[in-house]
Amino acid sequence: MQPPFKIYNTLTRKKEVFKPINPPLVGMYVCGPTVYNYVHLGNVRTFTGFDILYRYLLHLGYKVRYVRNITDVGHLVDDADDGEDKIGKKAKLDNLEPMEVVQKYTNDFHDVMNILNNKAPSIEPSATGHMIEQIKMIEDLLEKGFAYETNGSVYFDVRKYSESHEYGKLSGRNIDELLSGQRELDGQDEKRENIDFALWKKATKGHIMRWPSPWSDGFPGWHLECSVMGQKYLGKTFDIHGGGMDLKFPHHECEVAQGTACNDVEPVNYWMHANMLTxxxxxxxxxxxxxxxxxxxxxxxxxxxxxxxxxxxxxxxxxxxxxxxxxxxxxxxxxxxxxxxxxxxxxxxxxxxxxxxxxxxxxxxxxxxxxxxxxxxxxxxxxxxxxxxxxxxxxxxxxxxxxxxxxxxxxxxxxxxxxxxxxxxxxxxxxxxxxLGFIEEKPQNLESAIEIVLQDYKEAKEAKDYDKVDLIRGQLKVMGISVKDMKDRIEWAYDEQ
Missing domain, CATH: 1.10.730.10 (Isoleucyl-tRNA Synthetase; Domain 1)
Known part of the structure; x- marks a missing residue:
């Protein structure tokens, strides 16, 4: 009898038997790319890993709702709460509209995923397509006392959250060390604590990506989008949330805090993270x-x-x-x-x-x-x-x-x-x-061409023209093809040497 399917849960730091909330349906969310540049091999490894998870869950007989987002706003250059939006900065440098940048690199991302034979997700939502839902979650967090507004920007109150919940449990961070290790605020900073993170940022003059909200013309924080879209398409608590190891802190840690504070339940049962490339x-x-x-x-x-x-x-x-x-x-x-x-x-x-x-x-x-x-x-x-x-x-x-x-x-x-x-x-x-998602890579009409060459090979062999036999065998080997002399026939295979 085969053992049960176990996955390593980053939250509990151990392998656990996978038990979906509503079998046979599995809700799976993977953080997609920020589309301001060409996708790199590290991204590709992460998405291919979760493609295999998706495929294996289907193989086991589950119905999977696989959500993978597109980050097209709110991811700032320094990955914190200051600086320019990465897409807005790229748009200025290339003299393009921000959505031109988004479309260009989204297309590139899809092209690479298709070339690698990665399946498309069930739903591929974007941050800009969910402004109403993001504003609503911010309003809920303000009403519950886990957020505060300053000068048109809204921040998540980590200290307040930590009075009743454990901030840092996903990444293993210690809240007291985070608080004691932070720099002194100089009075100009809008945050109450340096570890607080933005839910909404008021747009500065010249910031080209902005939307109206009850607090200011601005844009949502990077961490908010995944909480909102995961909840919308998979529920307040869903089965699997994945991404690269680099997202564990602060991005996923902030998602845990936002979801828990807003809904009084853990947002995800199994957190999974893919490691880096060297x-x-x-x-x-x-x-x-x-x-x-x-x-x-x-x-x-x-x-x-x-x-x-x-x-x-x-x-x-x-x-x-x-x-x-x-x-x-x-x-x-x-x-x-x-x-x-x-x-x-x-x-x-x-x-x-x-x-x-x-x-x-x-x-x-x-x-x-x-x-x-x-x-x-x-x-x-x-x-x-x-x-x-x-x-x-x-x-x-x-x-x-x-x-x-x-x-x-x-x-x-x-x-x-x-x-x-x-x-x-x-x-x-x-x-x-x-x-595993492999497909046979071969040039067009490869088999027909090889059969013609093998016929020539067979005739040369029957005529004992061994120089020609060796020539054909060598040329095919250069192409990655090996000739197999069987007892009653001649075959070819991809060369494994």
């Missing part, structure tokens, strides 16, 4: 000049890269590290991922060509059947252990050994129980395509 062992950053954009990786147009790497190679590389672990991007890791991906897809091609047959002369192999079922269980054990994709993939490769054995005639299909054969085939196909 490049050749160093933190990825512009200052170190080691940033790699997705399109640079796909084209090879970056001095840190030896070659271009395909989208599915990147997807496979992501799955070789646990989503909660730091992952290093290097040419060595990407080349290994390319080989692993092609090996997996070769298996997919093989397994789709298998069909069951009975033969009374061949006895059922009980040991073999038991081995295959055990391998299938190992795939699920990996996924059920907090989405350990590396363990699941290792199980799939063990399953592939059996599939290759069948293909090479070392294992006779009639030796398998039909139920076991069907489970083997369905597990491999469903995990590769539906759960």
């Amino acid at each position: 490049v050749n062992g160093q933190k990825m950053s512009k200052s170190l000049n080691n940033s790699i954009l997705p399109n640079e990786l796909f084209s090879g147009n970056n001095p840190l890269l030896d070659q271009a790497y395909s989208p599915m190679t990147l997807r496979f590389a992501f799955m070789q590290a646990h989503y909660r672990s730091t992952m290093d991007i290097s040419n060595e890791a990407l080349k290994a991922a390319s080989k692993g991906y092609r090996k997996m897809i070769n298996g997919l091609r093989l397994v789709k060509g298998l069909s069951y047959s009975e033969d009374s002369a061949i006895e059922k192999d009980a040991k073999l059947n038991k081995q295959i079922l055990s391998i299938i269980d190992s795939v699920y054990r990996g996924m059920n252990d907090d989405l350990n994709t590396a363990v699941a993939i290792a199980g799939l490769f063990n399953l592939l050994k059996k599939i290759n054995g069948i293909h090479l005639g070392q294992i006779k299909i009639p030796a398998l129980e039909k139920e076991v054969f069907d489970k083997m085939v369905n597990t491999y196909i469903s995990f590769v395509e539906d759960v």
